Amino acid sequence: MSEHMPRAWHGIDIGGSKIELVTYAEQGAQLQERHRERIATPGHDFMEFMGAIGALVVRADAALGARAAVGVGLPGIIDSASGRQVSSNVPALNGRLVAQAMQEALQRPVAIGNDCQCFALSEAQGGAADGLPTMFGAILGTGAGGGYCVEGRLQRGFNGIAGEWGHWSIPAPLLARHGLPVYDCPCGKQGCLERYVSGPGMSRLHAHFGGDGAEPLAIAARAHGAAASEAAVHTEAVHLDLLGHALAGLVLAFDPHAIVLGGGLSNLPHLYRDLPGAVRRHLFRGVQVPPILPPRFGDAGGARGAALLARQQTMTSIF
């Protein structure tokens, strides 16, 4: 890239059904979008997947008029000992050294984070928590995960999983108080928060309390008004209490200056009204609940966060 070109990064958000690449260039302290392309995810063949990523980046370089470093956000986690991708919803990537393969294929720095970390970073820089000393981005969607940022930088931690709050177990007395069973979790543990407070978790609660397996937005709609359903009202109250317990844990562990919600459940308006009180009930006196905020970028933060991750990595490392 010539000295006269602004610095730029390609952010790639990889999902189970689509891959989105967005190129951002620095304009002062802001990021300006330069190029965007979306393709279907070749989910089952690794060589086909890598070929599609390579072609996507070549086209993005051409649109930018320069080569740019790449940031990638993808679901699942990377085994910290082997560097191999595990539990991704893109089967072609499981067991693969994705970062290494991409770096070799693309011949440039590649920064990789999970989708929740990319969401948090995007909300920490230019998003709902812009300018705050610390923030926690908590995703409540198909799963429950998150990321922690300090001074606008994502904190990766020892294993690279700082913020994976969805796999904390709910204490047995709290489950007993609500008459809830201990659900198994695909992570191999039991009673993980994700099984109760994510989107599917809320539907599971509703079914347990005598309702159907409706989606969270439908449950929330049925919990209000003159014709409110008892199962929906009870589900919303229990979900709020379990989520309050979860976010109180985040306050005790990270003490963030704000918690930004993401994922499908961030569209539930009652959370912004009722969650602060629910969190407070799980904390001791004298602890203030930080602002709980809706996201600025919503689901669109994935590629932006991935580009910011590439910026964070390339500005601090020599490749």
Ligand SMILES: [Zn+2]
């Ligand atoms: Zn789990």
